Amino acid sequence: MDTLNPKQRNFVIGLIIIGLMIVGFFGLRTARAFRQFHGHRPPPFDGEHVETDVSLIRDWMTVPFISRMYRVPPPILFEALKIPEQGNKEKSLKQLNEEYYPQDSGIVLEKVKAAISANQAQQIQGNPDTPVVPSTPTLPSSP
Numbered sequence: 001m002d003t004l005n006p007k008q009r010n011f012v013i014g015l016i017i018i019g020l021m022i023v024g025f026f027g028l029r030t031a032r033a034f035r036q037f038h039g040h041r042p043p044p045f046d047g048e049h050v051e052t053d054v055s056l057i058r059d060w061m062t063v064p065f066i067s068r069m070y071r072v073p074p075p076i077l078f079e080a081l082k083i084p085e086q087g088n089k090e091k092s093l094k095q096l097n098e099e100y101y102p103q104d105s106g107i108v109l110e111k112v113k114a115a116i117s118a119n120q121a122q123q124i125q126g127n128p129d130t131p132v133v134p135s136t137p138t139l140p141s142s143p
Contacts, residue, residue, distance in 0.1 A: 052120060054113040059094035059106070066093075066112060072119045080115035081108060 004012065050071045057066060063081075067074040078085040083100050091099070097108040 054116050057093075057109065057113055057116070059097070059109050060092050062090060062092055063096075063112070064089055066116070070116050070120075072116055076119060077112055077115055080111050 051069045054070075061069075063074050063077045063085075066072075067077060074089070075085060078088070081096065081100070083096065088096060093108045093112060097104075097106065101107045
């Protein structure tokens with residue numbers, strides 16, 4: 001009881017193959033995008049709590065995100081990095097490191113951590129209105 005002639009059958013098979021190719025194409029793109037998340041967790045702050053643990057800072061974070069999380073003005077962090085704020089707000093720390101310090105892997109992350117630590121130390125000493133930018137961030141020594 002085959003009601004389709006060979007031309008119609010070939011047309012339907014062709015449409016099914018094209019549909020499967022489209023599904024495969026977008027499925028692979030979705031899988032690739034999912035793999036690029038690398039298990040990012042939700043932000044470690046709730047908007048009211050000020051984070052103090054700088055070890056939570058990761059290279060996928062942006063300066064404005066870190067600024068909100070640690071309540072340090074973005075200009076302080078950009079000044080510590082010695083890079084312009086203009087055009088760099090949407091870039092991750094990893095992207096900033098690759099662009100401005102390609103020879104020093106991880107230096108941007110360390111400078112941001114040092115700037116936040118210095119700012120927190122200044123706030124603890126009783127002068128929260130004056131943010132501090134460290135002149136030379138200390139990096140962990142290599143073994």
